[in-house]
Amino acid sequence: MESLWPRVEVLLREAGHDIEKPTRYINHEWGCTLKPEAPYRFVMTYPDTYELGQANQAVRILCNCVNAVDGMAAERAYLPAPDMIARMRESGLPAFSVESCAAVCDFQAVGITLPHELAATNVLEFLDLAGIPVRADRRAEDERRAAAEGHPYRYPLIMGGGPCVFNAEPFAPFFDVLMLGEGEEALPELLRIDRSMREQGASREEILHRMAQVPGTYVPALYDVVDEAEAQRRGSWLVPRAADVPAVVEKRIWEGFATSDAYEPTVVPYAELVHDRLNIEVLRGCARGCRFCQAGMMYRPVRERSADNIVAAAVRGIEETGYDEVSLTSLSTTDHSQIEDILRRLNRIFEGRGISVSIPSQRLDAFGVGMAELVAGGGKKGGLTFAPEAGTQRLRDVINKQVTEDDLFNAVTAAFDAGWRRCKLYFMIGLPTETDDDVRGIGELLERTLAAAREAVEPDQRGAVKVSASIGLFVPKAATPFQWDGQISPDEAARRIAVLRQSVRSRAIDISWHEPDVSLVEAMMSRGGRRIADVVETAWRHGARFDAWREHFSLQAWKDACAECGVDFDHVAQASYPTDYVMPWAHLSSGVTTRFLQRERERAEKGITTPDCTFGTCSACGICPHYGTDNQVQEARS
Amino acid sequence: MSDFTMRVTYAETGRLVMLSHLEVTRALERTVRRAGLPYAVTNGFSPHMRLSFGAALPVGVGGLAEVFDVVLTEFVAPQQALALLRQASPADLMPQAVRYVTRDEKAASVAYPFCAYRVEFSASVVRDGRPLLSVPEQITVVRKKKEKHLEPADFLVGRVRFGNVGDSGSGIGDVEAAAPTGVEGSAAVRGAEAVVPAGVRGVAGPDGTPDAYTAGARGWMTCALESKPTGSLRIDVLVQAMCDAAGAAGQAIRPVSVMRTAQAQDAASLGELAALATESGHGSGRF
Numbered sequence A: 001m002e003s004l005w006p007r008v009e010v011l012l013r014e015a016g017h018d019i020e021k022p023t024r025y026i027n028h029e030w031g032c033t034l035k036p037e038a039p040y041r042f043v044m045t046y047p048d049t050y051e052l053g054q055a056n057q058a059v060r061i062l063c064n065c066v067n068a069v070d071g072m073a074a075e076r077a078y079l080p081a082p083d084m085i086a087r088m089r090e091s092g093l094p095a096f097s098v099e100s101c102a103a104v105c106d107f108q109a110v111g112i113t114l115p116h117e118l119a120a121t122n123v124l125e126f127l128d129l130a131g132i133p134v135r136a137d138r139r140a141e142d143e144r145r146a147a148a149e150g151h152p153y154r155y156p157l158i159m160g161g162g163p164c165v166f167n168a169e170p171f172a173p174f175f176d177v178l179m180l181g182e183g184e185e186a187l188p189e190l191l192r193i194d195r196s197m198r199e200q201g202a203s204r205e206e207i208l209h210r211m212a213q214v215p216g217t218y219v220p221a222l223y224d225v226v227d228e229a230e231a232q233r234r235g236s237w238l239v240p241r242a243a244d245v246p247a248v249v250e251k252r253i254w255e256g257f258a259t260s261d262a263y264e265p266t267v268v269p270y271a272e273l274v275h276d277r278l279n280i281e282v283l284r285g286c287a288r289g290c291r292f293c294q295a296g297m298m299y300r301p302v303r304e305r306s307a308d309n310i311v312a313a314a315v316r317g318i319e320e321t322g323y324d325e326v327s328l329t330s331l332s333t334t335d336h337s338q339i340e341d342i343l344r345r346l347n348r349i350f351e352g353r354g355i356s357v358s359i360p361s362q363r364l365d366a367f368g369v370g371m372a373e374l375v376a377g378g379g380k381k382g383g384l385t386f387a388p389e390a391g392t393q394r395l396r397d398v399i400n401k402q403v404t405e406d407d408l409f410n411a412v413t414a415a416f417d418a419g420w421r422r423c424k425l426y427f428m429i430g431l432p433t434e435t436d437d438d439v440r441g442i443g444e445l446l447e448r449t450l451a452a453a454r455e456a457v458e459p460d461q462r463g464a465v466k467v468s469a470s471i472g473l474f475v476p477k478a479a480t481p482f483q484w485d486g487q488i489s490p491d492e493a494a495r496r497i498a499v500l501r502q503s504v505r506s507r508a509i510d511i512s513w514h515e516p517d518v519s520l521v522e523a524m525m526s527r528g529g530r531r532i533a534d535v536v537e538t539a540w541r542h543g544a545r546f547d548a549w550r551e552h553f554s555l556q557a558w559k560d561a562c563a564e565c566g567v568d569f570d571h572v573a574q575a576s577y578p579t580d581y582v583m584p585w586a587h588l589s590s591g592v593t594t595r596f597l598q599r600e601r602e603r604a605e606k607g608i609t610t611p612d613c614t615f616g617t618c619s620a621c622g623i624c625p626h627y628g629t630d631n632q633v634q635e636a637r638s
Numbered sequence B: 001m002s003d004f005t006m007r008v009t010y011a012e013t014g015r016l017v018m019l020s021h022l023e024v025t026r027a028l029e030r031t032v033r034r035a036g037l038p039y040a041v042t043n044g045f046s047p048h049m050r051l052s053f054g055a056a057l058p059v060g061v062g063g064l065a066e067v068f069d070v071v072l073t074e075f076v077a078p079q080q081a082l083a084l085l086r087q088a089s090p091a092d093l094m095p096q097a098v099r100y101v102t103r104d105e106k107a108a109s110v111a112y113p114f115c116a117y118r119v120e121f122s123a124s125v126v127r128d129g130r131p132l133l134s135v136p137e138q139i140t141v142v143r144k145k146k147e148k149h150l151e152p153a154d155f156l157v158g159r160v161r162f163g164n165v166g167d168s169g170s171g172i173g174d175v176e177a178a179a180p181t182g183v184e185g186s187a188a189v190r191g192a193e194a195v196v197p198a199g200v201r202g203v204a205g206p207d208g209t210p211d212a213y214t215a216g217a218r219g220w221m222t223c224a225l226e227s228k229p230t231g232s233l234r235i236d237v238l239v240q241a242m243c244d245a246a247g248a249a250g251q252a253i254r255p256v257s258v259m260r261t262a263q264a265q266d267a268a269s270l271g272e273l274a275a276l277a278t279e280s281g282h283g284s285g286r287f
Helices: A005-018 A057-067 A082-091 A117-129 A136-148 A163-167 A183-199 A204-211 A228-234 A294-298 A307-321 A339-349 A369-376 A393-398 A405-417 A436-455 A459-464 A490-502 A517-527 A531-541 A555-565 A569-574 A594-606 A623-627 B014-018 B021-035 B078-087 B235-248 B267-274
Strands: A040-046 A072-078 A109-113 A157-161 A177-179 A223-225 A238-240 A278-281 A325-329 A356-358 A384-389 A422-429 A466-473 A509-513 B004-012 B051-053 B061-072 B093-100 B114-121 B139-143 B146-150 B159-164 B172-176 B202-204 B219-226 B255-264
Touching: A005 A082, A040 A057, A040 A183, A057 A072, A057 A109, A057 A183, A057 A278, A072 A183, A082 A117, A109 A183, A117 A163, A117 A517, A117 A531, A136 A204, A157 A163, A157 A183, A163 A294, A163 A517, A177 A183, A183 A204, A278 A307, A307 A325, A307 A339, A307 B021, A325 A339, A339 A356, A339 A369, A384 A405, A393 A436, A405 A422, A405 A436, A422 A436, A422 A490, A436 A466, A436 A490, A436 A509, A466 A490, A466 A517, A490 A509, A517 A531, A517 A555, A517 A569, A531 A555, A555 A569, B004 B078, B014 B061, B021 B051, B021 B061, B021 B078, B021 B093, B078 B093, B114 B235, B114 B267, B139 B235, B219 B235, B219 B267, B235 B255, B255 B267
Parallel strands: A040 A072, A040 A109, A109 A157, A157 A177, A278 A325, A325 A356, A384 A422, A422 A466, A466 A509, B061 B255
Antiparallel strands: A223 A238, B004 B061, B004 B093, B051 B061, B114 B219, B114 B255, B139 B146, B159 B172, B159 B219, B202 B255
């Protein structure tokens, strides 16, 4: 494939300082994999700029998986920043990959990870910049014509995966294939099918039909969208067009995770990233069952890697990359049954070398004196973050976030005793059943936390103690017990924030609340069906992109797009439904049964908690019997 | 406990000339760690590697003889240290030489205020025996929101030479600033281990290996700048001003490669070292 580098170089040189951070577009990073001879080529994309996308683990893992296949090569691609996009469009330069600077449209397949709803317009921007029509049906039409003229496979296969696939409909018409769940096995499987069927001269339709047989694969073109009445009657908004296409697509679980090597080849970027360190995934899945959390439902069952595996991977990773920080990543790292042992061993190994070990966030109820010392042992102390999410015990029970005030104060005391001086607490407003008392409870809890923190430090240090709170607006997510609940209106949110601010007296407490505009669009996208795809395309055609960037996001653009498409923005985000209502993602399954979600919603209403099945009894979410699998923990969790 | 301060000379070439100084420092730190060298860390709360760097290169400017210092806890033979560093380095950020510095030597950032540059251009810069580019009398830069007027003559050392790629000869000198001119001829510089001529205090890059990237460059310029306590004139600023002036006069000339080829303690040493950067091209900032 031709390298577009000479043209990129000319752009960068000519633009000079007008193009920011040219490092985004050069490659040759340490650790990148080059397989120039491999005939089958796949490009994996994170739909944002290099510095946001390079840290993404899905891109890293899946590129490694595909590169491990004989005859296949995987490269990365990111969306250029707006200043570069403008120049590229002016000079007719299409989107290019990182490793070989080849045009994205020349690859056999393009994989796009969908990390959050606001990435939607960037997905379209990326496809368009690559010279690929954004709609799958338009691509199919072009390909049929081209195939008739003897040029099949005019465009790459466009594949998507990641968290948003659990409510895929707003994205569905833009993708040929959507992958549900873990892609380590599924992706190479699908690419092998594509490769061998291309060799046999199969049509794109035949290839997609075959792919739909692979578990965890949703091919939107093979389904019809029905109207609401029909959907409620049938139990699904999407109906397969053929008997051998599944009515419900079930997510893939990678059974080999726990025993696989925790070491993943890593690219070491030159550019400064948002988070730039060696990542070791220590476990997958979380069974705490917080009822607002989509990740907790999506990644079950819980699977831990062993301490030996993790420690060896960290040591090898530091040697090969030269990073000065290791991050032990997962949804809830402190829940790992061997976490204290792991931290102790790593602290000993890295002592005196200026290398620190970090944990993305800590569970309040797992963070005691022991943990405080182990995490501090790395030698670096920034602020600690915890997420109580709700201000009163009642509401915490409703959302099944089983931490008590005592847990919070013990954690804070242990932390400040061990030398921390700042802590940040995350809360949400707009949770189901929330009252003003709950909102005031946040302020009161913050005051009590500040008092506990100050108690734990020397009198002369008390001035340095800082407690801050970050408040988010609750967004109901698919595949959670709260999926039927609507978001509260922006006016109501503003009113509750005013109540919250009034309940905080001390000036040492900082409350961070941003205009929830972004959360409103998130809610609309996370609850909406196929019609929202039209809204996404309309918004994009009117210039919406980089919606996750404050300076580019425009709520009005989205409202206008909804109006133009005849979609009631507020209704989609705010409507609440009974739990027997069939939602637009009923054809996509995380393995957790709807019955379980309904039961959890009922228990939430009554404020009854459900225990974590890795600590206690099975809560019958349905996933283990259905997949013939189980949680895999290294030692008993306590 | 004794420290050993090692000064590493490295080249920043190819696409990596687009890295900012901070990005380069981060990359070098990781290289040292990958090399497995016994680096010393600072005391205190947040221990980190003890690195110090030479004068920064602007984004887009490369260097053949850049320096950084790293403090080691043990002595490692220079040959071995260099080999370990090279194994752990990307091709375009490649260590060339290694030596231990003594306490009486100046810090890397201030040791070599005299710098030689080679710039390559998209178009010919000499026609009918006359240069198409000239050094402006004054350049206006904005520093800390204030305009400052710099006179290139204050910073230029020796002659500014121009030539067209492919012409033989040593080019045409234009501006005569301070008296000493470059020494003709070349001193021996080998690939992996730079051997600097005796008595010369400075560092120079590897000798010319014709570079694929240089193809496409049509004109070249060499010059030397001194950075002064009161400030410096950046090479890219000077080149931009020269090209802008040519553009205003109807000549479309733009730089395709800007490289710092040598750094030295004083002008005389620089003269000797700068002669090592032959006119037939060497590691390039054309990426």
